[in-house]
Amino acid sequence: MSKIASLIPASLRSAKPSLIRVLNNKYGSDPQMVNLTIGEPDFNTADHVKLAAIKSILDNHTHYPHNWGTPGLRDAISQYLATHFGVHYDPSSEVFVTEGASGAISTIINGLCQPGDIVLIPCPAYTLYRINAQMAGAKSVELRTQEPDFKVTPQLLKDALDKYGSRVKVLVLNYPVNPTGVTYTPDELRALATVLKQYNVAILDDEIYAELTYEGHHFSLAKLLPDQTLLVSGVSKNAAMTGWRIGYICGPNDVLRSLAKVHQAAISTTATMNMDAAEEALRHGDHDTAVMKAAYDQRRQYLIKAMKKICFHFTQPSGAFYLWVKIPDNFAGNSMAYAEHLAEKAKVAIVPAAAFTNLPVRYFRISYAASMEKLRQAITGFAKVFADDQASYND
């Protein structure tokens, strides 16, 4: 142990890194393994977006940008949200560019929460909310959603808000949902908003998968509760730009002014040429998104059919690029054990429910941001394991 290692607080030393990253690092380099762990588009960034970045570089946009983001990108975000989802933000005061949607999530939680405060998280949920609550010294409280769709209900919300009172600073709402692939209808959001507006709680409204809604149209909570909502999104998923690290927060100016200090202390600003690329994607990316969405939808439909045929049960997916699958009752172990079972026997890497909740939920997540070929390979593996397991169970 190095001399200064003892200075690391015990809570940080023992903090577990994201299980998704651990599994991706573990299985990502195995050529025998079909890796369906990570939520990363298998598409490359579109050529016209890459050209915009190249033009930016050639134009020497290599200097510090404004620390709220370039005026061009902030304007593009404002216009994109207005035309696509009917929500309206002033680009010069209500739009703030962050280092990916991750930067938005950490900024909101760190900005609003002090030690002892509470972040409410309907679970299963993306790991980063919980990790950032922990980093801020806050307590994350899981809202225990139910099968089959694992959606948060007005009653669940009300009970938690009444129970924890003013200690609750942030409620996380993410839809389409990672990892379940479900989303919320306008009526469901209206019912949640009716509860939420009775409480002074900020909503970390993560709509990063908004454009990947296959059934019905995406509807934003920001239309209902503009004064309470911090809308988080980015270009990673809809424009296949994970490696560029551009996200954003939209919300009331007085809150953004404070959050800007948190983000600036953490990283000063995001990269200039990357913002120019994101601007192009938001202004002229609709066709790219449509093409990718059609491909994801094809995979989704293939998986629904194939997994049904194997006799897996799963949550009906209508958004994002995830299938949330129930672990067969006759498997004795927990979700982590089943993930290892599938890796070993089916040569398919998936993410167990343990990555998304501390509750003993017996599910796993398949990311279908992978080629049809890989998905077919995976299905072959799953079918074999499922049949073998049933056979051994019937022995």
Place this chain on the structure above:
Amino acid sequence: MSKIASLIPASLRSAKPSLIRVLNNKYGSDPQMVNLTIGEPDFNTADHVKLAAIKSILDNHTHYPHNWGTPGLRDAISQYLATHFGVHYDPSSEVFVTEGASGAISTIINGLCQPGDIVLIPCPAYTLYRINAQMAGAKSVELRTQEPDFKVTPQLLKDALDKYGSRVKVLVLNYPVNPTGVTYTPDELRALATVLKQYNVAILDDEIYAELTYEGHHFSLAKLLPDQTLLVSGVSKNAAMTGWRIGYICGPNDVLRSLAKVHQAAISTTATMNMDAAEEALRHGDHDTAVMKAAYDQRRQYLIKAMKKICFHFTQPSGAFYLWVKIPDNFAGNSMAYAEHLAEKAKVAIVPAAAFTNLPVRYFRISYAASMEKLRQAITGFAKVFADDQASYND
């Protein structure tokens, strides 16, 4: 006020943003003003570095990288530090890529400090150390250095470490120093190391200006105290790459493993193509740095001569691209008032000492990362104000 604005902790609401940014935003858009506030190279990134980024984009390096940084960049950092400064880090376990040096600073302070802990900062110093201590709920203690060179001494260090004991988690050491332009000799660093090794304190060793050392050679504290030092640097200053946002931390693996969790929670990873550009800059950037350094040195020598002629007193600068100038005794106001005086009367924007210390230091910082033409304009303005002020004083 928006509904949720009341949820922002009072400490954050009242936290002041960086005075440098405030002044840059205030004066940067005034075409009449010579803006010498910000520490940003006026050079563009070199063409071969831009081409490396373009190649990376064309090769579709648009996906998530490893969250410690690309193997190529980590290897380049390791080799660069070994050949340039004789410090040795294993690229696969002792090098971690961050979002600019800012990301390194925030990660170290947030990772090591819990509420109530202490960060020791020899002042005057770059604002971000103090701001991040505040964000972490830690207390920053300024070490009161003295004219004319404002360097921290072994005695100052020892007194503070004895006084505050084990509450001290981090000592900041930055050299060449922003804002004074001084640097430390190997003997001075040896004397500081002799004290430091008697205490269990981590050294946030910010060497971002290492290559801009005009007199003597840069010597790294990491050679003396590898087990206690977290070496922070990046490509912003030596390679004119501020807009790309690539920095790094090198240090003991067991500490980096914990710090990686902090950085990953905050922003997941840095951008892939930007890391490819930084790799090229570190592998093949020596000539670019030499050309820029010669230009900075010319400006430095011009400023030394011209400011002496005006009869300004200043700290002898031997590194970075800053001149630290004493406010004439006959000026009645504080450093902020003098900055406003120069902006109004000389049409030159500089940064007052108030941006770098809470102590009443009567100095200001000139950034000479600006063209000779601008510097000549500034000198004309300074000369006029100095003469007018002396005349009015003698009235």
